[in-house]
Amino acid sequence: MATKVSGIPDFQATALDIIPALASNARQTFRTNKTKSLKWRLTQLRKLYWALEDMKPQLLAALAADLRKSDYEAVLSEVDWLKNDCLHMISNLEEFAKDEKLGAPHVPPTFSLMGFRLKKEPLGTVLIIGPYNYPIQLLLAPLVGAIAAGCTAVLKPSELTPVSAMVVKELVESRLDPNAFAVVNGAIPETGALLNEKWDKIFFTGSAQVGTIVAKKAAETLTPVCLELGGRNPAFVTKNANLALAARRLLWGKVSNAGQVCMSQNYVMVDRDVVPTFIEFLKVAYKDMFPQGAKASPDMSRIVNRRHFQRIKKMLDETKGKIVMGGAMDESELFIEPTAVLVDSVDDAMMAEESFGPIFAIYPYVSLDQAINIANSVHRTPLALFTFGSKAESTRILNEMTSGGATINDSYFHGSVNTVPFGGVGDSGWGSYRGKASFDCFTHFRTVAETPGWADGLIKVRYMPYNWKELKF
Numbered sequence: 001m002a003t004k005v006s007g008i009p010d011f012q013a014t015a016l017d018i019i020p021a022l023a024s025n026a027r028q029t030f031r032t033n034k035t036k037s038l039k040w041r042l043t044q045l046r047k048l049y050w051a052l053e054d055m056k057p058q059l060l061a062a063l064a065a066d067l068r069k070s071d072y073e074a075v076l077s078e079v080d081w082l083k084n085d086c087l088h089m090i091s092n093l094e095e096f097a098k099d100e101k102l103g104a105p106h107v108p109p110t111f112s113l114m115g116f117r118l119k120k121e122p123l124g125t126v127l128i129i130g131p132y133n134y135p136i137q138l139l140l141a142p143l144v145g146a147i148a149a150g151c152t153a154v155l156k157p158s159e160l161t162p163v164s165a166m167v168v169k170e171l172v173e174s175r176l177d178p179n180a181f182a183v184v185n186g187a188i189p190e191t192g193a194l195l196n197e198k199w200d201k202i203f204f205t206g207s208a209q210v211g212t213i214v215a216k217k218a219a220e221t222l223t224p225v226c227l228e229l230g231g232r233n234p235a236f237v238t239k240n241a242n243l244a245l246a247a248r249r250l251l252w253g254k255v256s257n258a259g260q261v262c263m264s265q266n267y268v269m270v271d272r273d274v275v276p277t278f279i280e281f282l283k284v285a286y287k288d289m290f291p292q293g294a295k296a297s298p299d300m301s302r303i304v305n306r307r308h309f310q311r312i313k314k315m316l317d318e319t320k321g322k323i324v325m326g327g328a329m330d331e332s333e334l335f336i337e338p339t340a341v342l343v344d345s346v347d348d349a350m351m352a353e354e355s356f357g358p359i360f361a362i363y364p365y366v367s368l369d370q371a372i373n374i375a376n377s378v379h380r381t382p383l384a385l386f387t388f389g390s391k392a393e394s395t396r397i398l399n400e401m402t403s404g405g406a407t408i409n410d411s412y413f414h415g416s417v418n419t420v421p422f423g424g425v426g427d428s429g430w431g432s433y434r435g436k437a438s439f440d441c442f443t444h445f446r447t448v449a450e451t452p453g454w455a456d457g458l459i460k461v462r463y464m465p466y467n468w469k470e471l472k473f
């Protein structure tokens with residue numbers, strides 16, 4: 001999708017031979033211990049905040065060029081999102097970073113005088129690899145956590161959003177401590193070179209396929225990883241749901257960022273008795289959101305590139321289901337209309353893989369038992385799950401299925417607030433971040449005990465020669 005934007009240099013991959021030096025520089029800076037000072041961390045967070053504010057025009061222009069993202073969405077879900085992340089971290093850092101005294105129930109009364117505490121230590125030098133769909137937010141939000149924890153970092157933006165990648169590089173390298181933070185641009189060779197370096201943690205957001213490559217490589221050096229992956233997310237609409245509300249909220253989940261959202265629904269299990277009404281409400285919601293049609297709307301983003309356009313188109317070409325809303329496409333503009341497809345098999349092309357676009361399946365179910373069984377067979381550990389129905393039905397679905405996060409009565413609200421923990425489970429991801437969880441993600445919780453000299457009398461049972469009489473059971 002990208003086009004040239006004046007004032008932003010053309011995309012240039014980082015030279016492979018300087019990558020080891022960039023990693024080594026970040027490691028050496030960490031070893032100076034300067035990043036452990038809260039004052040230094042707060043300064044970097046403030047600098048990041050102001051860089052986002054000052055460079056907002058370039059960031060918005062880049063997102064428009066790469067994804068035709070509207071300024072409205074770009075402000076809400078990328079630039080101001082990150083500014084709020086910085087402010088939240090700045091306000092809470094002292095609290096997050098202070099030692100935690102360990103008393104009951106962690107420490108039994110006998111040892112309560114031994115001064116047990118958890119000391120929060122930065123993990124060290126970390127690698128952050130980002131995807132293309134929120135190319136600024138999903139790269140810099142983990143960085144907020146890394147800075148707050150006192151880590152140094154190297155960042156690798158997605159090459160599929162090249163204009164954003166160049167702006168992020170300039171933002172990080174011109175506004176933050178250049179000895180502590182660097183950006184490597186490029187694709188597989190550059191990421192491969194980065195993965196050959198030793199890191200103290202790798203934070204990866206992207207597909208399960210590449211997540212597996214990253215995790216395997218990290219395992220060779222016992223490097224911990226946080227993986228934020230995708231999945232086929234189900235929504236459930238029962239006959240007790242407010243159908244108009246469910247339709248409007250679920251449609252929003254599929255049109256924001258043109259459905260290129262890891263946590264949006266892939267398919268909706270709908271009670272077969274209410275399927276026709278649900279479809280009618282979807283059409284009403286579509287008309288309300290896009291009175292002139294989605295293609296003419298400045299609010300509808302485009303698919304990132306031809307490869308992904310063709311991938312989504314193939315799902316629509318191969319489905320045996322019936323298109324009940326949308327269906328239009330224009331490759332010259334990388335436009336895909338918000339599209340709902342009525343399917344009757346889990347083997348349908350619409351169900352077989354993550355759509356990561358503005359298309360989703362509607363699967364009519366006969367009983368909630370059947371719906372839950374089908375959803376569990378499609379993906380046992382999706383990233384997200386949504387329920388619309390009675391309280392008892394929602395509780396039942398949540399009990400009988402797992403997911404990284406879940407929202408009752410809405411699309412992905414659990415992932416729309418930047419201070420609550422967010423992450424996958426099983427093969428939709430390992431670990432979580434955002435808010436305090438971001439600080440924790442890059443922190444080692446070091447248990448420290450302090451044994452006063454006078455306590456020797458209390459612990460003398462441990463010394464040889466052992467004397468059974470001193471052990472009182």
Ligand code: NAD
Binds near residue numbers: 132133207424
């Ligand atoms: P991707 O896995 O193709 O790419 C992610 C990153 O990995 C990019 O920086 C890319 O350059 C790099 N990469 C690609 N191939 C590589 C290889 N062979 N070796 C090493 N590095 C490689 O993901 P994407 O297409 O950018 O993003 C879409 C996927 O990400 C979807 O599956 C989506 O669900 C997922 N996602 C998850 C979250 C989350 O928070 N859980 C958020 C956004 C996207």
